[in-house]
Amino acid sequence: MNRWILFLLLLSGWVKGMPAQLDASQCERYATELALLQSSKKMSDTDQARIFRLTERIEQYCQSPTQIVNVTENHSNLPVFGASQFRDPKVYSKWQAFYEKPIICHDGEQTFQSAVRCAELVAEQKQAFEALLAQQNKLSEQAERAQVFAKPPVISGSVASLNSIVPHSHELPNTLDDNIEKQPDHFTRFGFWLSIVLCGYIVIELAKRFLSKDYSTSYSSKKRSFKKTYDVLSSKLDKKKYIIVHRSMSPLLEELDIDGVVLSPFGVFVFICSQHVGEIEANLHSEMWHVTKEGSAQFFLNPLNSSKVRAGKLAKYIGAKSGVRHMVAFNNGCRFYPGRPANCFENSQVALEVMRYTQFLYSYEQLRYFEQRLYSASHVVASGQEVIS
Numbered sequence: 217m218n219r220w221i222l223f224l225l226l227l228s229g230w231v232k233g234m235p236a237q238l239d240a241s242q243c244e245r246y247a248t249e250l251a252l253l254q255s256s257k258k259m260s261d262t263d264q265a266r267i268f269r270l271t272e273r274i275e276q277y278c279q280s281p282t283q284i285v286n287v288t289e290n291h292s293n294l295p296v297f298g299a300s301q302f303r304d305p306k307v308y309s310k311w312q313a314f315y316e317k318p319i320i321c322h323d324g325e326q327t328f329q330s331a332v333r334c335a336e337l338v339a340e341q342k343q344a345f346e347a348l349l350a351q352q353n354k355l356s357e358q359a360e361r362a363q364v365f366a367k368p369p370v371i372s373g374s375v376a377s378l379n380s381i382v383p384h385s386h387e388l389p390n391t392l393d394d395n396i397e398k399q400p401d402h403f404t405r406f407g408f409w410l411s412i413v414l415c416g417y418i419v420i421e422l423a424k425r426f427l428s429k430d431y432s433t434s435y436s437s438k439k440r441s442f443k444k445t446y447d448v449l450s451s452k453l454d455k456k457k458y459i460i461v462h463r464s465m466s467p468l469l470e471e472l473d474i475d476g477v478v479l480s481p482f483g484v485f486v487f488i489c490s491q492h493v494g495e496i497e498a499n500l501h502s503e504m505w506h507v508t509k510e511g512s513a514q515f516f517l518n519p520l521n522s523s524k525v526r527a528g529k530l531a532k533y534i535g536a537k538s539g540v541r542h543m544v545a546f547n548n549g550c551r552f553y554p555g556r557p558a559n560c561f562e563n564s565q566v567a568l569e570v571m572r573y574t575q576f577l578y579s580y581e582q583l584r585y586f587e588q589r590l591y592s593a594s595h596v597v598a599s600g601q602e603v604i605s
Contacts, residue, residue: 221417243278246270307349314345440489442475444563445545449478452567457481459587466590468533472526475545477590479583482573483539486530487566488523490546492516498552498560519544520559534589539577543569 238246250270253263321334442462449460459479463469469477478485494509504515520542527542544560552560561569578586 237279238273238277243274246274246278250274310349311345314348315341440475440491442487442489444547445487445489445566446476448563448567449476449570453478453570458570459583461587461590468530468590472529472533474526474530477530478570479586480570480573481576481578481580481583483541483577484531484534484536484586485570486523486527486540486542488519488526488542488544490516490519490544493547493549495551495553496546498555498557500557520557523559534586536578536586541573 250267253259253267253270256263259267318334318337320330320337326334446460446462449458453460457480461469461477461479463475466477469475474486475489476487478487492507492514494507497506497508499505500518500520503518503521505518507514507516523542523544527540531537531540542559543566544557545566546560546562548562548564550562
């Protein structure tokens with residue numbers, strides 16, 4: 217689960233975050249409104265707030281406006297006459313040079329028919345002037361398009377001219393400069409919090425690794441080992457009375473999946489080792505046991521059932537009619553509840569359990585016979601028989 221969370225966090229960090237950009241005409245309107253507000257001599261609090269909002273929108277949503285080529289088309293489609301003709305001195309001067317007052321539009325009293333005719337003639341001149349001006353705008357538009365393809369601009373001309381308008385036009389009061397602060401970008405804040413989450417996750421995972429000594433080794437990757445049990449048995453048992461046979465020394469033990477056998481005049485002891493460590497819930501009447509260690513939990517098969525079956529098969533193959541006892545050896549540090557089963561021992565206790573039996577059951581000749589059967593009786597196990605694992 218933690219790996220999926222880390223994967224999603226990394227994936228969200230790789231996604232390119234950029235706010236949606238406005239089209240060039242909208243950016244143009246924002247720039248015109250901003251320039252108009254900044255050029256006013258009297259500025260109220262509402263105007264200052266509007267200037268701050270327009271500046272923020274232009275900086276965030278007009279970094280690369282779409283349909284930038286249509287900016288000149290919007291200019292060409294604007295009406296030449298009306299209230300806007302007097303605001304543009306260049307257009308007004310061209311119109312004055314082009315306009316010739318019709319004779320019928322003489323000063324003084326006019327009839328209705330003469331006034332209508334005068335208006336028609338003036339409208340014709342206006343249409344001709346608009347056609348001429350549209351042709352000039354088209355030529356200038358083609359020149360601007362050539363410049364756009366040669367070096368694509370990042371923003372339209374009026375928006376880009378804001379940097380020159382702001383410092384040279386009427387300066388805002390100092391209170392406005394103090395109140396206007398550049399707000400951090402949304403994706404900048406997201407990256408900041410994402411880095412904090414990733415750092416916290418990495419610190420937690422590293423702490424888990426250093427605090428748990430066996431963290432890198434899971435239960436499934438551990439293998440059963442008879443080495444610790446063998447060291448305890450070989451160091452405490454008398455070698456003249458006890459013969460220790462490892463599973464690697466006997467093909468029969470390999471086929472029966474038995475970790476080790478101790479042959480003695482007091483009986484034959486069969487050992488099955490378990491790799492589980494921790495608190496073990498040992499229920500003799502249950503097929504599954506439960507082990508818990510450092511927050512990890514796992515179920516495993518009841519080892520007493522399999523060890524009993526394997527010990528019975530071993531007694532049959534070597535010819536021992538009685539005195540065969542099975543034991544399950546656990547690593548040191550295991551805690552059983554509600555209590556430790558009779559045939560379950562820690563590695564440090566197996567030698568004492570073997571030496572507890574002192575009644576003679578076999579002669580030394582019988583022990584040699586059992587040993588020979590262990591070394592050479594692998595063929596007695598039929599290939600079709602079931603071996604409990």
